[in-house]
Structures are given as structure tokens and as C-alpha cells.
Amino acid sequence: MTLAPPHAAAFAELARTRSATRSASLLRSTLHARRLLLLKALSVRVHRHRDAVDAAAFQRFAESWQLLERVEGRHPGVVRDVLDYPTTGTWLATALMEPLGPGLDRHLARLDILAVTAALRSGSPLDVTVDAPGGFLSLPGVGRLRARGGGRVRIRAGARIVRIHSEGLTGRAPVVLVLADRRTGALTGWGPGWAGLRVLSGSAARLDDLDPYRVPPGGIGSPARAGSDHAVTDRAAWSACWRSAQDLLARTDPARAAEVRRSVRALVPLVPRGPGSSGATLSVAPGAVLTSLPSGAQDMAETLVHEVHHGKLATLHELVPLYLPGRAAVHRVGWRSDPRPIAGVLHGAYAHLALTDLWRRAATAEGVSTPWRTSAGQQFDRFHDQVDEALAILLESDELTSEGREFVHQMRLHHASLGAAPRAAG
Structure with missing residues (x-):
């Protein structure tokens, strides 16, 4: 999946730390494209090194991939939501970095859980038995079951009701999940060993x-x-x-x-x-x-x-590289005691520019408490010059791409628009 470069207006909007419909949509699309790319990269790695992957782990991975594809065919929004949940990104990065061997085999089992979660959130009929690594079945964005017995669980789902049994136990009430909202795929649950996310x-x-x-x-x-x-x-x-x-x-x-x-x-x-x-x-x-x-x-x-x-x-940065990789230069910034690479300078300047924008608004707002207004004014005074110094470092550096320089230029324009000091309301 390839995305077009951002529209100039969305690019400037992001540089100025504001986010409206156009730039928010751009970020969501970029995130999802990245997840699909990493998922495909993991699949390629698994198939390329099939002989080094445990046979059962490979079979599970292939079946989970097929289940995910079936659910996506009817409920693409649910699959997208599961893939874009933050912990999916951590899992993909971990699995792609893990050396071939038992560690990778264990990480591959996560695709089974992702596919099952998507199926349950879509109301797809299902009757499967899955592993509960470490004795826990964790459904991303939903909750976690502490499995009893043999560490495997059986999941039986209809259009709305899901029942989960720990394998090897009889006479124990199942965990019950209910598809509470078909539009969002929201699941609620109860039962022995179940903990839902708040x-x-x-x-x-x-x-x-x-x-x-x-x-x-x-x-x-x-x-x-x-x-x-x-x-x-x-x-x-x-x-x-x-x-x-x-x-x-x-x-x-x-x-x-x-x-x-x-x-x-x-x-x-x-x-x-x-x-x-x-x-x-x-x-x-x-x-x-x-x-x-x-x-x-x-x-x-x-x-x-x-x-x-x-x-x-x-x-x-995944869509439009803003700085060049592999540079060893480090720079001093006001909010850190340790010298930072150019990526750290840019990240810090961007986050603190957003905060100085927030503090300026707080210091001049009438609807907030006096302590918040006072504190915000002090924080603005403290960080305004530090951000200015960091922006100068960035603009003088040869480590930014042309897009990165334009991004920082837009950041500087916004920084200048904030003024040197906020004027208190009242």
C-alpha cells in the first residue's frame, strides 16, 4: 500500500502542532499502511525461513492469516481497528527483530489471537482452541482471561455471544463475552478469570x-x-x-x-x-x-x-522522512542534560512547541483556574526560548531532508506567532 505525499496544507497544519480532519486522516492512513507493510514483512520472513520455524507454529500462523483474511472480507473496519491498536505495532516490531528459533515461534502465536479477536468483534461464528501463553489469553483492546487447566482455551462464538472454556476443566462456568455494539465491535465480558479493559x-x-x-x-x-x-x-x-x-x-x-x-x-x-x-x-x-x-x-x-x-x-516520518539516518552528531537542548541526536532534537522541539502553544492558551484563558494560568505562564516563559534555540539547531543542520527543513520552517513560523510572552486574561 502506497500513500501520496501529504498535501501542503496538511503538512503545515501538522508542523504547527494542530490537527484537523485532513491531517488526522493522513496520520491514520499512514499508520495503517505501515502496519500492513510490517505484517506482510513478517509473513515473507516466516515463509522464507519455513524450515527454521516450528511446524505447528507455521501451521497456526497460516491458518490465522486465512481467518484474518476471511473476516476482513466482510468486516474490514474491525480488522483495521485490531491491526492499528498500538500493541499490534509492538508485537510486529518484536517478532521481526526476534532471531529464528523458539522465541520467534512464540511470538507468531500472537497472530492467532489477533485473528480470533477480529472474528469475535465482527460477530463471526467461530469454534477454535487456542494457546494461552503463560496461562493468559489476551485479546488486544478487549481484555484478558487467566486460563486454568492445561493452558489452552476453547472459544465458541455465535453472532453475539462468545463462550470461552479453559481446556481440561469440567463443571466450571465459562467466560461469556457479548458483542455490545456491532458498529464498533465492542465486547463486554464476565466470568471466572476474566478482566476487561476499562x-x-x-x-x-x-x-x-x-x-x-x-x-x-x-x-x-x-x-x-x-x-x-x-x-x-x-x-x-x-x-x-x-x-x-x-x-x-x-x-x-x-x-x-x-x-x-x-x-x-x-x-x-x-x-x-x-x-x-x-x-x-x-x-x-x-x-x-x-x-x-x-x-x-x-x-x-x-x-x-x-x-x-x-x-x-x-x-x-514513516510517510515523509524528515531527517537522514545514521548520523552520529549530537546537540545540546535546554530540556535535557544529555546531548541528543538530530531525531531527538526534532522530537523534543515538536513536543515542546505543542506544549508552549497549550501553555500560552492556558495563560490567557478565562475559563481555567488561576493556579493553572499562573503555572502555564511560567512554563511558557521557561520553554519558549529553549524551543527557539532547538529550532535554530535544526535549521542550521545538514541532517534534515528537504521536507524536514520545510517542516521545521513551518514550526518556526508557528513558534513566532506565539509571541515572546502571553498576555494574561482579565
């Missing part, structure tokens, strides 16, 4: 503390950070923080609040490290915001805006 209010985002690919194997960052365990996640606190952040964003910048609701598919709790919260975005999984629990609405709002823009830039 939907965050006002959006399609999930609080995902269940999916085995919500964080890459080995964690993220250095030292590595792991995803928080479902057993210790305070889901009520996370939901309340999300709601308060959405309310704050809506009162400060309604368009940006809508962008966050539209862009975030998964909010992934991380194990805390230190007294403050810290967020992250995986370039292979845009749409997922990974963070420890923020301290409140302001912290959450800033984290969401910051990480959404990392995801936007990573997606755009």
Missing part, C-alpha cells in the same frame, strides 16, 4: 494494564521500566485523572482536547520511578501513552499532549 470516558481509549505487548520485552528506557501489573493498578484513580485532564484541556483548548481523545488508543500505566511521573511513546506504537500515574489534571494533560506529538511525528 474504557476511558469520552473516548475510545483503553486503560491497558493487561496486554503482554503493552511494553516491549525487556521494558523501556534505561534503566528499563516495566508496565504496571493489573493487580496493583488503581483504575479508579487513573480514570479520574483522565477525566480531570480532559476537562482541563476542553476549557483551555477544545481542539487540542478533541485531538487527544481521537489520538490516544491506550493509556499504559508504568511502574513508578521516583517522585514524579514520566511519559513515553514507542515509535512503533503511536496511539499508546505510557506513563506512571500523573499527580493531577495538569500533569496528565501535559503528558498527553507531549506524547501525542511524539506519536504524530513518528507516524509522519
Whole structure:
């Protein structure tokens, strides 16, 4: 699948950290094209090295591929939604990087789960028995079953009702899933060992503390950070923080609040490290915001805006390369103590430009609290010059592509439009 270069207006819109219908559609199309490309690359790798793949794993992979194709023939939107869920990107990247052998064989089993999830969300009749790796059956974007007995489960589904039994157990009530909304493919469930993902209010985002690919194997960052365990996640606190952040964003910048609701598919709790919260975005999984629990609405709002823009830039770079690969030069930026490669400078400048835009609006808004206005003004003053310095580094660099230079030029125009200091409302 090949996409045309972005229209100049959409390109400028993205560079200015705003996102409306045209640019949002471009990002969604680019993400999906990338997922299809990686899925095809995995299939090519599996078939090219068929002799090195376990025979049962290869057979499962082939059958799952066929099931996914059958479901897509009738319900392409559901299959697209499953493939575009953030953890699918992490799985594909992990599987493509895994050396041939038992590790790859285990990762290939994930396609079985993706195909089954798509079938269940589409209301397709199904009667299959699948593995539950590690004793868990994880349906991406839906929930997780703790399997009992032999670690395999039987799934029987009709047009609306799904029953899941742990293999080897008799007399135990099944987990029941119900297709609650045929339009969106939403499933709700209950039963022994079942835990569903919490939907965050006002959006399609999930609080995902269940999916085995919500964080890459080995964690993220250095030292590595792991995803928080479902057993210790305070889901009520996370939901309340999300709601308060959405309310704050809506009162400060309604368009940006809508962008966050539209862009975030998964909010992934991380194990805390230190007294403050810290967020992250995986370039292979845009749409997922990974963070420890923020301290409140302001912290959450800033984290969401910051990480959404990392995801936007990573997606755009897949369509239109903005910088050249393999360069060793590093640069100093105001918001980091360590020198950054040009990609890091661009990502940081873009995310902080979005935040300075948000802070300027907050500092001049009448519908927000005085503490938020005051804090926003201080943050604007702190980062405005730092972003300006980073933009100068980028424009003086020979590491950007011509498209990258134009993108940064548009960023600088937007930065200049924000002024040197916000004028307080009132």
C-alpha cells in the first residue's frame, strides 16, 4: 500500500502542532499502511525461513492469516481497528527483530489471537482452541482471561455471544463475552478469570494494564521500566485523572482536547520511578501513552499532549522522512542534560512547541483556574526560548531532508506567532 505525499496544507497544519480532519486522516492512513507493510514483512520472513520455524507454529500462523483474511472480507473496519491498536505495532516490531528459533515461534502465536479477536468483534461464528501463553489469553483492546487447566482455551462464538472454556476443566462456568455494539465491535465480558479493559470516558481509549505487548520485552528506557501489573493498578484513580485532564484541556483548548481523545488508543500505566511521573511513546506504537500515574489534571494533560506529538511525528516520518539516518552528531537542548541526536532534537522541539502553544492558551484563558494560568505562564516563559534555540539547531543542520527543513520552517513560523510572552486574561 502506497500513500501520496501529504498535501501542503496538511503538512503545515501538522508542523504547527494542530490537527484537523485532513491531517488526522493522513496520520491514520499512514499508520495503517505501515502496519500492513510490517505484517506482510513478517509473513515473507516466516515463509522464507519455513524450515527454521516450528511446524505447528507455521501451521497456526497460516491458518490465522486465512481467518484474518476471511473476516476482513466482510468486516474490514474491525480488522483495521485490531491491526492499528498500538500493541499490534509492538508485537510486529518484536517478532521481526526476534532471531529464528523458539522465541520467534512464540511470538507468531500472537497472530492467532489477533485473528480470533477480529472474528469475535465482527460477530463471526467461530469454534477454535487456542494457546494461552503463560496461562493468559489476551485479546488486544478487549481484555484478558487467566486460563486454568492445561493452558489452552476453547472459544465458541455465535453472532453475539462468545463462550470461552479453559481446556481440561469440567463443571466450571465459562467466560461469556457479548458483542455490545456491532458498529464498533465492542465486547463486554464476565466470568471466572476474566478482566476487561476499562474504557476511558469520552473516548475510545483503553486503560491497558493487561496486554503482554503493552511494553516491549525487556521494558523501556534505561534503566528499563516495566508496565504496571493489573493487580496493583488503581483504575479508579487513573480514570479520574483522565477525566480531570480532559476537562482541563476542553476549557483551555477544545481542539487540542478533541485531538487527544481521537489520538490516544491506550493509556499504559508504568511502574513508578521516583517522585514524579514520566511519559513515553514507542515509535512503533503511536496511539499508546505510557506513563506512571500523573499527580493531577495538569500533569496528565501535559503528558498527553507531549506524547501525542511524539506519536504524530513518528507516524509522519514513516510517510515523509524528515531527517537522514545514521548520523552520529549530537546537540545540546535546554530540556535535557544529555546531548541528543538530530531525531531527538526534532522530537523534543515538536513536543515542546505543542506544549508552549497549550501553555500560552492556558495563560490567557478565562475559563481555567488561576493556579493553572499562573503555572502555564511560567512554563511558557521557561520553554519558549529553549524551543527557539532547538529550532535554530535544526535549521542550521545538514541532517534534515528537504521536507524536514520545510517542516521545521513551518514550526518556526508557528513558534513566532506565539509571541515572546502571553498576555494574561482579565
